[in-house]
Amino acid sequence: MQHLISPLDFSVEKLDELLDLANDIEQNPEKYVHACEGKKLATCFYEPSTRTRLSFEAAMLNLGGSVLGFSDAASSSATKGESVSDTIRVISCYADICAIRHPKEGAALVASSKSLIPVINAGDGGHQHPTQTLTDLLTIRSLKGRLDSLTIGLCGDLKFGRTVHSLIHALIRYQNVKFVLISPEELRVPDYIRNDVLLENNIEFREMVRLEDAIPSLDILYMTRVQKERFFNEEDYVRMKDFYILNAKKLKLAKEDMLILHPLPRVNEISIEIDDDPRAVYFKQAQYGVYVRMALILTLLKEAGKLC
Numbered sequence: 001m002q003h004l005i006s007p008l009d010f011s012v013e014k015l016d017e018l019l020d021l022a023n024d025i026e027q028n029p030e031k032y033v034h035a036c037e038g039k040k041l042a043t044c045f046y047e048p049s050t051r052t053r054l055s056f057e058a059a060m061l062n063l064g065g066s067v068l069g070f071s072d073a074a075s076s077s078a079t080k081g082e083s084v085s086d087t088i089r090v091i092s093c094y095a096d097i098c099a100i101r102h103p104k105e106g107a108a109l110v111a112s113s114k115s116l117i118p119v120i121n122a123g124d125g126g127h128q129h130p131t132q133t134l135t136d137l138l139t140i141r142s143l144k145g146r147l148d149s150l151t152i153g154l155c156g157d158l159k160f161g162r163t164v165h166s167l168i169h170a171l172i173r174y175q176n177v178k179f180v181l182i183s184p185e186e187l188r189v190p191d192y193i194r195n196d197v198l199l200e201n202n203i204e205f206r207e208m209v210r211l212e213d214a215i216p217s218l219d220i221l222y223m224t225r226v227q228k229e230r231f232f233n234e235e236d237y238v239r240m241k242d243f244y245i246l247n248a249k250k251l252k253l254a255k256e257d258m259l260i261l262h263p264l265p266r267v268n269e270i271s272i273e274i275d276d277d278p279r280a281v282y283f284k285q286a287q288y289g290v291y292v293r294m295a296l297i298l299t300l301l302k303e304a305g306k307l308c
């Protein structure tokens, strides 16, 4: 059974097909309005989410299917002590496909090992967030026209930001991609990303602290919020939270065609004064998130033999 637990679960070719399908959905949404009629998506969210859960639900509704689930661990049987594997086994009897978000790293993988239906990892702790990565890739490919030969700045909380970890994993498979990792010392990428992913694969990268120094060379600037919920104490969070604020003055240093992405939610790291700049594409990115999730649901249900 094909699941989506890590951004590497699809080959580059398969990923290309998925992004092509997402673009076709964008261009011809009417073709897909009955594609998943009679099918059900379960959304099991043990951690807060607005965009990811609602974009999954919107995706399934756009395909003519229906949705069920919970958006809070407190309202699920987890409070009675049920394990994730038992929950997913049971949900396999109710739904055709499941998206799961959980605060523990590896939870989606455990769920997929016991599941009779395709499982989509909608975020596991500080580890991975593959559907955000599909969204990011679709946004970059659609608006830049390519995924190779890019200098990509990742800025903010690179330690706890799972969207950053997943995006790095996915992008190293394309030719001539260079990274500029912009973070305070305390929030640098974890060693397993630096050593096992970047160094191991001979990927060109630089680590920098000042956004102003990094910005002129970038084709893409991927901003992230400081992940408050993963800090051990409030004091450290308060010290870090406004470390980066992208504003009109800093944006003057950027290339005319640099794209600014952000997985959202934004806190203070992007000033609202630049929201109308044509380079600010984070709200478009949220729209691409729906197309790519539609493509993903279709692809996984087809592979599972649930669609004709």
Ligand code: NCD
Residues within 6 Å of the ligand: 051, 052, 123, 129, 132, 162, 163, 224, 225, 263, 264, 265
């Ligand atoms: C991200 C996440 O949950 O990791 N949000 C999202 O899904 N778009 C980013 C974040 O919370 O900062």
